[in-house]
Amino acid sequence: MAPHTEQLTRPAVRLSGLTRSFDGRTVLDGIDLDIPAGQFVALLGHSGSGKSTLLRAVAGLDHEVTGSGQLSAPERVSVVFQDSRLLPWRRVLPNVLLGLDGKDAEARGRAALAEVGLAGRERAWPNELSGGEAQRAALARSLVREPELLLADEPFGALDALTRIRMHTLLRELWEHHRPSVLLVTHDVDEAIVLADRVLVLEHGRIGVDLTVDRPHPRSYRDPLLGEYRERLLAALGVTEDIA
Ligand SMILES: Nc1ncnc2c1ncn2[C@@H]1O[C@H](COP(=O)(O)OP(=O)(O)OP(=O)(O)O)[C@@H](O)[C@H]1O
Ligand SMILES: [Mg+2]
Numbered sequence: 001m002a003p004h005t006e007q008l009t010r011p012a013v014r015l016s017g018l019t020r021s022f023d024g025r026t027v028l029d030g031i032d033l034d035i036p037a038g039q040f041v042a043l044l045g046h047s048g049s050g051k052s053t054l055l056r057a058v059a060g061l062d063h064e065v066t067g068s069g070q071l072s073a074p075e076r077v078s079v080v081f082q083d084s085r086l087l088p089w090r091r092v093l094p095n096v097l098l099g100l101d102g103k104d105a106e107a108r109g110r111a112a113l114a115e116v117g118l119a120g121r122e123r124a125w126p127n128e129l130s131g132g133e134a135q136r137a138a139l140a141r142s143l144v145r146e147p148e149l150l151l152a153d154e155p156f157g158a159l160d161a162l163t164r165i166r167m168h169t170l171l172r173e174l175w176e177h178h179r180p181s182v183l184l185v186t187h188d189v190d191e192a193i194v195l196a197d198r199v200l201v202l203e204h205g206r207i208g209v210d211l212t213v214d215r216p217h218p219r220s221y222r223d224p225l226l227g228e229y230r231e232r233l234l235a236a237l238g239v240t241e242d243i244a
Pocket of ligand 1: 048049
């Protein structure tokens, strides 16, 4: 394959036989996964199934991934967690700029804050922000680094339902503008199918379901075709919607 073609088709993330055990207990059991550049992927799975472990491995935060696993990920990777992890002793803009230099850094930080709807809050302290605002600041901190890969571990899990829906719209808009590859860990089947173009379910240490969600954006939660995806995913997770 010509180098140019190879570059175009090379996945952003490639995992091959990725394995991770804790104290002899295997959590990730030879995971094979390619994520093409620019794809928006959601990862579902029961609590304890290994979603965060997988995300940490892809982020390069886990140096003890073992087995015959191979992992390749791009250089510019940003991670967003359930809590914003803003430093409480720094104002919002310096938090966004943390570790960033270059003379246009401040302008880029301000632009990123404006993109997430926080223009004017640059000098606020983290404890003056609501939960949703803090998560938006965390998104700005990620975006300002122009990541090729955005990893998010339940980034909206601690937010109320209404704020969460607003954050879904925002994240999708940001993705459309910047086009990073995304791996979003979530417990929420609706969040997965409304945002992602591909939904994975982690079970028994492997990718048990790999579903392409072929519906146009913006998506409505009321789209009956999304209901079919929801049912398939809930069934894979062993959940039935009827409450007896
Ligand atoms: N550092 C660690 N030491 C020992 N066991 C660990 C460690 N990190 C994770 N585990 C175990 O690995 C398994 C998977 O954990 P992980 O945090 O990846 O699950 P998860 O799918 O993200 O769950 P949740 O949805 O509750 O966040 C769990 O059984 C957990 O106890
Ligand atoms: Mg987790």
